[in-house]
Amino acid sequence: MKKEIKPFHNKVWLASPTMHGPELEYVKQAYETNWMSTVGENINQTERLACEKIGCKYSVALSAGTAALHMAVKLAGVKPGEKVFCSDMTFDATVNPVVYEGGVPVFIDTEYDTWNMDPAALEKAFELYPEVKVVVIAHLYGTPGKIDELKAVCDKHGAIIIEDAAESLGATYKEKQTGKFGTYNCISFNGNNVFETES
Ligand SMILES: Cc1ncc(COP(=O)(O)O)c(C=O)c1O
Numbered sequence: 126m127k128k129e130i131k132p133f134h135n136k137v138w139l140a141s142p143t144m145h146g147p148e149l150e151y152v153k154q155a156y157e158t159n160w161m162s163t164v165g166e167n168i169n170q171t172e173r174l175a176c177e178k179i180g181c182k183y184s185v186a187l188s189a190g191t192a193a194l195h196m197a198v199k200l201a202g203v204k205p206g207e208k209v210f211c212s213d214m215t216f217d218a219t220v221n222p223v224v225y226e227g228g229v230p231v232f233i234d235t236e237y238d239t240w241n242m243d244p245a246a247l248e249k250a251f252e253l254y255p256e257v258k259v260v261v262i263a264h265l266y267g268t269p270g271k272i273d274e275l276k277a278v279c280d281k282h283g284a285i286i287i288e289d290a291a292e293s294l295g296a297t298y299k300e301k302q303t304g305k306f307g308t309y310n311c312i313s314f315n316g317n318n319v320f321e322t323e324s
Pocket of ligand 1: 189190191192215216218219263264289291292313314315317318
């Protein structure tokens with residue numbers, strides 16, 4: 126029997142951008158110092174603060190989270206025709222860079238607890254496609270997936286993780302910031318993504 130789906134009574138907003146004051150100053154500063162460029166002091170500081178927040182050694186600021194994921198897929202060496210396991214419930218930028226490189230995304234089902242990649246489904250997928258070497262894992266809506274379990278499955282099969290932490294800057298898993306659990310890790314500053322704010 127088909128289940129009736131009723132819309133929510135009140136709209137649940139995903140996330141809307143919020144401004145806190147200094148943003149406009151930094152834009153002005155970049156303009157006035159002529160660092161309207163892919164380099165400059167504000168970018169250095171962004172990279173430094175990202176490392177500090179996440180607790181990683183290096184970061185590089187690109188134009189968008191999508192560009193970061195694209196670079197990660199390139200660095201992972203995905204070749205045309207190669208299958209790549211990807212989260213299935215996510216923003217499409219988790220998956221698009223795989224296709225940009227000619228890879229073939231294989232969607233791994235979502236689990237009930239976290240709404241993220243199901244470790245059991247991932248294990249099953251490796252039974253079907255043991256040759257897969259790259260897995261792109263997103264943390265949806267600021268809720269981390271079951272990283273230890275997912276990592277254990279990937280390690281067992283010799284695959285690396287590209288962590289899509291675009292929506293989870295500020296979210297922790299076992300008291301560690303997301304954004305450093307994979308071989309390559311990506312965050313985003315898109316105004317629609319989920320950020321922790323200083324209070
Ligand atoms: C899960 C996820 N991955 C990647 C991206 C891409 O980030 P950006 O918009 O900065 O390209 C987004 C959102 O925008 C996202 O929600």
